[in-house]
Amino acid sequence: MGLPINPFTSPLGAKESCVPGTILEPGQIEASANIPPFLNLPPHDLFARRAARLRQLAEGHPLGDYLKLLASICNTQQRLLDRTHLPLPDTTALERSQKHGMPPLAYETLVREGAWLPMLDGLLELAHVDNPAVGDALNRLREAEDGQRKAWALALLNGQFDLLPAALVPFLGAALQVAFSHWLLSLPEDAVSETGACTLCPVCGAPPVAGMIRHRGRHNGLRYLSCSLCSCEWHYVRVKCSHCEESKGLAYYSLQREGIAIDQAPLRAETCPGCQGYLKQFYLEYDPDAEAQADDLASLALDLRLSEDGYLRRAPNLLLAPGGED
Numbered sequence: 001m002g003l004p005i006n007p008f009t010s011p012l013g014a015k016e017s018c019v020p021g022t023i024l025e026p027g028q029i030e031a032s033a034n035i036p037p038f039l040n041l042p043p044h045d046l047f048a049r050r051a052a053r054l055r056q057l058a059e060g061h062p063l064g065d066y067l068k069l070l071a072s073i074c075n076t077q078q079r080l081l082d083r084t085h086l087p088l089p090d091t092t093a094l095e096r097s098q099k100h101g102m103p104p105l106a107y108e109t110l111v112r113e114g115a116w117l118p119m120l121d122g123l124l125e126l127a128h129v130d131n132p133a134v135g136d137a138l139n140r141l142r143e144a145e146d147g148q149r150k151a152w153a154l155a156l157l158n159g160q161f162d163l164l165p166a167a168l169v170p171f172l173g174a175a176l177q178v179a180f181s182h183w184l185l186s187l188p189e190d191a192v193s194e195t196g197a198c199t200l201c202p203v204c205g206a207p208p209v210a211g212m213i214r215h216r217g218r219h220n221g222l223r224y225l226s227c228s229l230c231s232c233e234w235h236y237v238r239v240k241c242s243h244c245e246e247s248k249g250l251a252y253y254s255l256q257r258e259g260i261a262i263d264q265a266p267l268r269a270e271t272c273p274g275c276q277g278y279l280k281q282f283y284l285e286y287d288p289d290a291e292a293q294a295d296d297l298a299s300l301a302l303d304l305r306l307s308e309d310g311y312l313r314r315a316p317n318l319l320l321a322p323g324g325e326d
Contacts, residue, residue, distance in 0.1 A: 036222055036235060037235070038194045038202075038234060038235050039192060039194075039202070039203075039232055039233070039234050039235075040224055040232065040233035040234075041184065041185065041232060042181060042184070042185070042230075042231040042232060042233075044081070044185060045078065046078075046081075046181065046231055047074045047075070047077035047078035047081060047177075047178070047181075048074070048075065048078040049291065050071075050074045050077075050291055050293055050294050051071040051072070051074035051075045051078065052071075053289065053290075053291040053294040053295070054067045054068070054070055054071035054074060054294045054297070054298070055067075055068060055071045056289070057294060057295065057297075057298040058071065058298075061298060063298070063300070067294075067297060067298060069129075069131075069134070070170065070297060070319055072129075073127070073170055073171070073174050073319065074174075076123060076126045076127055076174070077123070077174050077177065077178050079126060080119060080122045080123060080126065080175075080178045081178050081181065081182055083122075084118070084119065084122060084178070084182065085182075086115055086116070086118065086119070086179060086182055086183065087115065088183060088186055088187070089104065089105070089109075089110070089183075094187075094188070094191055097191075097193075098190070098191060098192075098193055101193045101195045102193075103192075103200075103201065103202055103203055103204050103205040104187060104191045104192060104203065105180060105183050105184065105187070105203050105204040105205075105230065106204065106205050107157050107176075107180065107204050107205055107206055107229060108154070108157075108205070110179075110180075110183075110204075111150055111153045111154055111157065111176070112150060112154070114146060114150060115179070116153075116175065116176060116179035116180075117146055117149060117150075119175040119176075119178045119179040119182075120141065120149060120171075120172070120175035122175075123171060123174055123175045123178070124138055124141055124142050124171070127171065133167060134167070136167070137165070137167035137168050137171060138171060140165065140167075140168060141168055141171055141172065149172075151163075151164075152164040152165075152168060152172055153172055153176060156169060156172055156173060156176070156318065157176070157206060157229065157318075159316055161321055161322060166321035167321075169318070169319070169320065169321035170318075170319045170320070170321075172318075173317075173318025173319050174318070174319065176229060176318060177229060177230070177231065177318060180204050180206075180229045180230040181230050181231050183230070184203055184204070184230040184231070184232055187203070198225075198234055198236065199236075199242055199243060199245065201225075201227040201228075201229065201230060201232065201234065202234055203227065203230050203232050203234075204227065204229050204230045206227055206228050206229035206230070206316075207228055207314065207315060207316060208225035208226055208227060208228060208242060208279065208315055209226055209227070209228040209292050209293055209296055209315050209316065209317050210225075210226050210279065210280045210281065210282060210292040210293075210295070210296050210315060211223045211224065211225050211226070211236070211242065211270070211279055211280070211281040211282070212224045212225075212226055212233060212281075212282055212284060212290070212292060213238075213281055213282065213283045213284060213285070214284055215283070215284050215285035215288075216284075221238075222235060222238075223235070223236055223237065223238045223281070224236070225242060226292035226293075228293075228315065228316050228317060228318055229318065231293075241270070241272040241274065241275060241277065241279075242270075242279050242314075242315075243272065243275050243277045243279070243314045244272060244274050244275040244277070246272050246273075246274035246275065248273075248274075249272070249273040249274070250270055250271065250272055250273075251270075251271050251273075252268045252269065252270055252271070252281075253268065253269045253271060253278075253302070253305070253306060254267060254268045254269070254302075255267070255299075255301060255302050255305065264286055265283070265286065266282060266283050266286035266287035266290060267280060267281070267282055267283075267287075267290075267295065267299055267302065268280075268281050268283070269281070269302055269306055269311075271306070271311050275312075275314070276310060276311055276312050277311065277312050277313070277314035278306055278311045278312070278313065278314065279314065279315050280295075280296055280299065280302065280315065282295055293317060293319065296315075296317050296320075297317060297319065297320060300320075
């Protein structure tokens with residue numbers, strides 16, 4: 001089943017359309033207008049926006065220099081996205097994924113096929129940094145054979161951080177994000193099938209980085225999970241664990257900020273007693289500028305607090321290595 005795609009985040013995105021020759025009755029029109037889109041596409045300048053948000057968050061932040069470094073990586077990502085074209089998976093593969101309700105850009109397959117590797121080469125070509133440690137990481141990626149690069153990429157996307165050097169993560173993750181965002185924005189409108197509650201991205205199969213609680217129009221109060229890899233958003237009901245799908249006993253944590261009630265905090269973590277995991281949620285009503293990837297990186301203090309309380313981070317950020325061997 002083809003999905004309604006929300007164009008408000010992407011002026012160049014696909015619009016909703018009716019089947020040719022079908023006449024909708026008034027009641028059907030009203031029902032269609034009230035059904036929120038299952039999938040939201042990112043804007044074509046998503047990495048430029050992310051870079052701007054990171055620079056904004058870096059001001060006065062204890063990790064300001066780190067956030068500015070990541071902002072420069074995001075700027076490079078945008079330059080790559082603007083200039084590069086990668087071929088989509090063949091039509092037969094897309095039709096097969098649609099027929100079986102599978103992600104059309106399943107990362108396990110596409111990473112192994114290696115069509116994303118030119119994005120990594122492009123990133124390494126454009127990246128210029130003064131930090132010696134960062135330079136060493138870039139050189140290691142330049143010198144690695146394609147087979148090793150693919151193995152590192154799969155380890156990263158599967159959360160096996162002990163299988164790749166931590167210093168490589170931001171650059172490897174950045175290249176993968178550009179490739180999969182490019183493919184996402186190039187997909188035919190009907191390429192993705194809605195399969196009910198999705199704890200993983202229906203486009204590429206990656207887990208979410210965070211949840212976004214929207215506050216405008218027919219999206220008011222709805223939660224969309226933001227993909228850690230391709231940056232699409234998909235609708236997922238609230239008060240339900242995005243990892244194990246448990247609905248009982250969920251609790252919400254936030255870093256206390258003077259003068260802000262906890263139920264008005266723009267960032268809250270939804271914790272689950274069943275799987276001991278958590279997911280950050282950004283409430284756009286209280287911070288309309290929040291961006292899932294950037295704001296996640298700027299709120300690592302909350303991760304530390306939750307880790308101390310025994311909760312596990314289930315949501316990866318591909319620009320962040322929580323562990324690994326150098």
